[in-house]
Amino acid sequence: MKIGELAERSGVTRDTIRFYERNGLIRSRPGQSATNNYRDYPEDNLFQLEFLTRARDAGMSIADLQDLINATEGSCNMDAAKKVIGAKISELKERQEQIRSIVQFLEESLHKL
Amino acid sequence: MKIGELAERSGVTRDTIRFYERNGLIRSRPGQSATNNYRDYPEDNLFQLEFLTRARDAGMSIADLQDLINATEGSCNMDAAKKVIGAKISELKERQEQIRSIVQFLEESLHKL
DNA sequence: GAAAACAATAGACCATTGTCCATGGTTTGG
DNA sequence: CCAAACCATGGACAATGGTCTATTGTTTTC
Numbered sequence: 001m002k003i004g005e006l007a008e009r010s011g012v013t014r015d016t017i018r019f020y021e022r023n024g025l026i027r028s029r030p031g032q033s034a035t036n037n038y039r040d041y042p043e044d045n046l047f048q049l050e051f052l053t054r055a056r057d058a059g060m061s062i063a064d065l066q067d068l069i070n071a072t073e074g075s076c077n078m079d080a081a082k083k084v085i086g087a088k089i090s091e092l093k094e095r096q097e098q099i100r101s102i103v104q105f106l107e108e109s110l111h112k113l
Numbered sequence: 114m115k116i117g118e119l120a121e122r123s124g125v126t127r128d129t130i131r132f133y134e135r136n137g138l139i140r141s142r143p144g145q146s147a148t149n150n151y152r153d154y155p156e157d158n159l160f161q162l163e164f165l166t167r168a169r170d171a172g173m174s175i176a177d178l179q180d181l182i183n184a185t186e187g188s189c190n191m192d193a194a195k196k197v198i199g200a201k202i203s204e205l206k207e208r209q210e211q212i213r214s215i216v217q218f219l220e221e222s223l224h225k226l
Numbered sequence: 227g228a229a230a231a232c233a234a235t236a237g238a239c240c241a242t243t244g245t246c247c248a249t250g251g252t253t254t255g256g
Numbered sequence: 257c258c259a260a261a262c263c264a265t266g267g268a269c270a271a272t273g274g275t276c277t278a279t280t281g282t283t284t285t286c
Contacts, residue, residue: 036282038233058211059172078226085223092216098171103205110198113191149252151263
């Protein structure tokens with residue numbers, strides 16, 4: 001599909017899709033037409049964009065996501081990939097812990113008011 | 114205490130302390146000396162800076178923190194303050210949920226590798 | 227077949243969150 | 257007393273994550 005449709009269906013703007021693509025977060029097929037260079041996005045990209053959006057919302061950076069993607073698709077080294085993913089999981093869990101502690105503090109503040 | 118000591122003891126740089134102060138996240142007493150305008154930070158600021166640091170690490174923005182501070186110290190309206198704090202708690206919990214879902218996805222990916 | 231809608235690219239622009247630097251004044255240790 | 261260390265202010269700089277605009281070319285639709 002073309003970028004407009006992908007934007008429409010994913011809820012991610014064209015500009016952001018191009019931005020992600022420039023940064024290697026998603027990959028399109030080069031257009032199949034001889035007369036234009038419109039990119040062609042496979043259905044897969046819908047899943048990928050949803051993942052990216054959710055991951056960004058969860059606080060992961062573009063660099064984090066590049067790491068993940070390079071690890072899983074770039075390398076044929078499973079162990080390295082596992083290490084990268086494991087590291088990201090640890091970071092996320094640490095962040096969860098930080099959030100938990102702030103929530104607790106705020107809830108105590110609420111009680112004291 | 115002066116900014117240098119606060120920086121030392123809190124682990125937050127002078128520049129960042131000044132940045133937070135400019136943005137209303139902490140408040141110092143105007144210096145008591147007649148010959149200089151060095152700011153004077155009460156012990157309290159140690160707690161506040163620790164909270165701010167942890168909150169930032171948990172993903173809260175400067176604007177979020179301004180909201181919280183304005184709500185609790187600016188207004189004498191307890192209900193409004195409660196509403197603001199409650200809203201921040203909700204946002205944080207939502208973020209926790211997002212992180213949980215990403216972690217789950219990554220863990221499944223790990224298994225599939 | 228012409229206008230409207232869509233696409234690509236490059237580069238400017240924006241907010242956020244600091245960090246660094248230059249300048250000039252103040253305090254303090256030896 | 258004087259150099260080193262500290263402080264304040266203002267403004268420049270930087271990285272991140274987009275967003276917008278201009279230009280130019282392609283499709284689609286009436």
